[in-house]
Amino acid sequence: MASLAPTFGRGAMTNHWVDIKNADVILVMGGNAAEAHPCGFKWVTEAKAHNHATFIVIDPRFTRSAAVADIYAPLRTGTDIAFLGGLINYLLSHDKIQHEYVKAYTNAAFIVKDGYSFDDGLFSGYDGATHKYDKSTWAYEVGPDGFAKVDETLQNPRCVMQLLTQHFSRYTPDVVSNICGTPKDLFLKVCDTIATTSAPDRTMTILYALGWTQHSVGSQMIRTAAMAQLLLGNVGMAGGGVNALRGHSNIQGLTDLGLLSNLLPGYLTLPDEKEPDFKGFIAKRALKPLRPGQMSYWQNYEKFHVSLMKTWFGKAAAKENDWCYDWLPKLDKVYDVLMAFELMHQGKLNGYFCQGFNPLGSIPNKAKLIDGLSKLKYLVVIDPLATETSCFWENHGEYNDVDPSKIQTEVIRLPSTCFAEENGSLTNSGRWLQWHYKGAPPPGDAKPDADIMAGIFLKLKELYQKEGGAFPDPILNLSWDYKIPRSPAPEELAMEYNGKALADLIDPKDKTKTILKKGQQLDGFAQLMDDGSTACGCWIYAGAWTEKGNMMARRDNSDPSGLGNTLNWAFAWPANRRVLYNRASCDLSGKPWDPKRKLIYWDGSKWTGADVPDFKPDIEPGNSMNPFIMQPEGVGRLFGLDKMAEGPFPEHYEPFETPIDTNPLHPKVISNPAARVFKNDMEAFGKSKDYPYAATTYRITEHFHFWTKHTRLAAILQPEQFIEIGEELAKEKGINAGDRVKVWSNRGFIKAMAVVTKRIKPLQVNGKTVHHVGIPIHWGFKGIAKSGFLANTLTPFVGDANTQTPEFKSFLVNIEKDRR
Amino acid sequence: MKNDQNTIIRYTPSERANHWVSAITFILLALSGLALFHPAFYPLTQFFGGGVWTRILHPFIGIVMAISFSIMFSSFRQLNVMTPADREWLGHVREIAAGNERNMPESGKFNGGQKVVFRLMVSCMVLLILSGIVIWRSYFAFMFPRAVIRLSSVVHAVSATIMIAVIMFHIYAGIWTKESIDAMLYGRVRRAWAKQHHAAWFRQMTGGK
């Protein structure tokens, strides 16, 4: 996500599940859609069956996705940037880009500021002491008019196109093959197939998931793919795009709602402590257009923010107090979950809440997690299931070898309902908000999450009312006018985040017209105001529950265009658009690049078609407004400016635990120079001489994370923990299929059954044979399935430099037959 | 039949008891086996408490019969050695069937026909037991490949058919040859009967008188 927003403007799957059927080429890389998203994957098989699509899978393992692929190519885990960089080089050097698209809809023509450079693995501005970049040179040349300079001929040596070509020229097929271990002929075959989609009437979709994000350079892997898609002209097209397949049913929704350390709902951001002033805070975010005529939609930032504050604090939020600006906590750094556990480990965190989240299984380095949780004063777990986290203090033999009497943490475990026992909406990967209904009461005394939060909050508020205490204002003034305060109804909450008019809204064009009366639900975010006359809990969700009712519960599945955009099914943010950036599916004159994929078109007076235009509906073609309306420059970014931690162009860096001990591109800069590594975690990295095998963790199709080990039907399908190794490694180590093996890293060991397979083959990398060890997660010390080890016992505590997503996909282990 | 001078002992009480164990178990096996063999005979399962009980009981009854039969086999084995006279007897089998016993050579305790029956029964019994174990689904069938089970099913059916036919013949012979059943019921036969049907044995038992 943290790379899609810098590239396109929004951090979400560009297209949606059904749209995959429109693709001509489907690339699954950094993911395994067939196993992790089988029902979404059906649209891949539909594209193959009805569109004669070619399906490519690139993965260290021959996965279930590969089982139905037309082309499968192996690569070493963690080397995707090298592979995709090689692809970009191929596209540029073979002139397989969609020229018109690249010139008009990307920043290829933009001139980059003097001083920007890339040399021997580092971009300009690196500070080796802080492991951070001064990014001031990663910018456009701005003219006196305040607009970025461009060279339409793309010939200027400082233009993005030229810098891009230069940057990726190092990624030759031989270099790619040497780093990735992919046979050169296979690599070229993949490039050749992908290159066909540079034609305007062919598209490729890319489906990825945590196979990209869970690397120390995960965001840049995604960015490389996004850049390739821009070069091919596949973004905004039906059957195109870069599609992040989110892991959980509502992780898209909870991210949209900003439940992250530094975010507020709708991708608004919390202020930093260096932003004491509200005006400055807004000014920095309400981005002015960088090119003439651009929409630069974030210009409306203040409307979104003020409406949010009105929702949260009601009357207390007023212009006079900068809409309660001071009530918002100010960041000094980002407190992501890795940081939280580091603080816990240091004894700096006293209390922790886990709501429907099992970090003991999901965050790397279990030993460190147990240590941290044991240092807490209190832990509150809200969950439908008996998770490992809630039971971290229980001794379960070698699976969880702790001494309860030595753990002083108070643990309170609160039973919550599951999906079947409540009304509400979930946002899927394709940004659809879909409403669901309660089918039965919960077991025992379990309560919905909202009721539990209300119960805790009302008690806390009562205590502050009675006793006073530290800065009680936001708690005492939090708006809470639900009909039953201890049990806010999902319907009320949905109406609240959609937003409503707090005063009559008058049409600015015709003062005699009232758009909405006071108290009415908003139709969409276009109605938001920055004067406190509207309230909206999440601006991108405006339109979900309007005066017409619950738009998320709509169930008309008609698809008149045949492209799969069922506009009257549920509600998709933003503004019910199904394919983001769909203006880019038409050429400059407003004619679809491909008449078969007529998402939207200019009908002479407005934009219309099978989708809601992701564009100002009445702006004529030929006008300078460009399709990427969230970007100040209006175009997709090949050059990423200062939005990424490690550089404006992606560069291949090795995983922190690399089996080859070097980076063949620049041996002095081996791994991500901008990654955040805590001191003790650096010491816990293993070296290839002790841990010679590249390991990767993953999900298998039979299970869902650590939930389904509690369900009998799933436990039947894969009852017992196993790891996967290739036949060659098995032979070397004297391991037979069905043997019990021990796998260990510098952080701990697990024992599991060995599945020996032809599907994992040794790769030749930089003159070395690299074997992979595949480690499915899913087992633990609680559940109906056989007890097993939490796989994160093995994994390193380091995250991506932008998102702090842990590097679960590339680390080093050793393995032997368990001779017990 | 009185234990007088007119009679001689043909079967001891234990031989008789064992014979009837075999006979009864055979009847039960034949009825239950036929019930499972051809749908027309399926109603016979009612004698056993229905299809499931028939399936359960049949192999256990088979084991009882096998034990009983093997005891009978060991006690009659010596008496069933085929002699040249028996072969000659068999050569005249059509005459005796027509009721003409004049040209028949003298028989010992068992005539040639009875010895053939004995051999057939023993062979069938061995085949039935072996094939029966193979197709006994509850305990043994899972140990064998399906091809072996299929072969055994055929062997079981064919040998059972032969067995039933032979025993029908055996029973008919007992009915047709009047007073024979006395031997198996009471153990004794009239001297006249013995001389008529088993002259050599009669001589052996009485010294010719």
Added chain:
Amino acid sequence: MALQSLDITRRSATTIPSPSQRQTPEVAKLIDISKCIGCKACQVACMEWNDTRDVVGTNHGVLDNPMDLSENSWTVMRYAEVQTDRGLEWLIRKDGCMHCANPGCLKSCPAPGAIVQYSNGIVDFHEENCIGCGYCITGCPFNIPRLSNKDSKVYKCTLCSDRVAVGLEPACVKTCPTGAIVFGTKEDMLHHAEGRIADLKSRGFADAGIYDPKGVGGTHVMYVLQHADRPALYCGLPKDPSIGAMVGLWKGAAKPLASFALAAGALGAFLHYVTKGPNKVSEEIEKEFENEK
């Protein structure tokens, strides 16, 4: 439902014909192995719909689990990693009852009505009539039925006869995420298969074809195979399955022949008795012993 009991083509161990005037379309399930990702959703849907739960077992060094069909698992995925001229192929076959037009199980079954074949082609077990002899296991050319240890009855895929009876597709078909399993009239399924085979051929699978073996009269569960010339690649799918000579003999010729032989024997004995009379002790010998009385 009552009508359904009339829509029967064949019943096990029944010599009289079933009411057979109604003509319902023949149905079929088509399993396209080239689309199968081996997710096992069909296994779950099957257990969930039929209210069975297999045991939570152990890992055996492969992804298959449960390892084999059982009285609770009426379908299992079988995974084969095969090296062909195209490189590595992962051929994953959903195993289960094929619903033969000429079912070996039904032929072998001694219990009347324990196995029936509906006019729509489904071969169904009626456990209440099953006596647990396991003859169907012996008779099946695909090694499908499994005997329960709990109740000594035999179980297998019903092709969701209860769902099909009310006009729904089987549970496994409905759930299949990739559409590798489809369901319809047999005619439509053959047509669907043609399209799939053409697609596979265009992708270089020259030997793609349908598996609808004639040796058992065709089946109501069919496969689309990438390598139809080598069904054994798919975890030993038999090339030319048939009921087999032994089962044919056992359940075919042997039944009437043996019955008639025995009946003839009995009749012969009776006729012999009434024509030739009993074999009594001769008058001469009776006289000889007369004195002794």
Added chain:
Amino acid sequence: MQVTRRQFFKVCTGGLVTSSIAALGFSPAKALAEVREFKLASTTETRNTCPYCSVSCGLIMHSMGDKAKNAELSIFHIEGDPDHPVNRGTLCPKGAGLLDFIHSPNRLRYPEYRAPGSNEWKRISWDEAFDKVSRLMKNDRDKNFVAKNDAGVTVNRWLTTGFLAASASSNESGHVTHKVVRSTGILAFDNQARV
């Protein structure tokens, strides 16, 4: 003797003859066959969304009971919603087995408390639970709340307690959770987006 003969006659010959007649077509065996009763004939159907991955497949949940006052609904079967544009009735192995998730023996039923150093859970009431949690929060917040940073800037943050939000709870829960958490000044706030 005569009687005995007749018995044999009856059992053997007679029995076989009648059986043979039966074999010619007069079988008395009656074989009725019916399919299993269709179990969804009358259920309460509820539309829902699969809580696992982000495909968000449509579900139809079938519950026992007709929502009459005295009947407690219990879900006994779940299958895909055929009208849903994405899954069109299909479900993956996890989704197809959702029934066993709802009825997992490891579902939590009551609030529970584990005291420091204890080796067991103690069942508590919701009131006790809310009391305990809010008291622990308030004590920690009052003690460690940072109103101004070292530079004297108002920061109003509470850094000693953290909150991990769910990944599968509804938007409505997420909305109200965010409201509550931010009102306390918590910054160590995260969800499962990363993992």
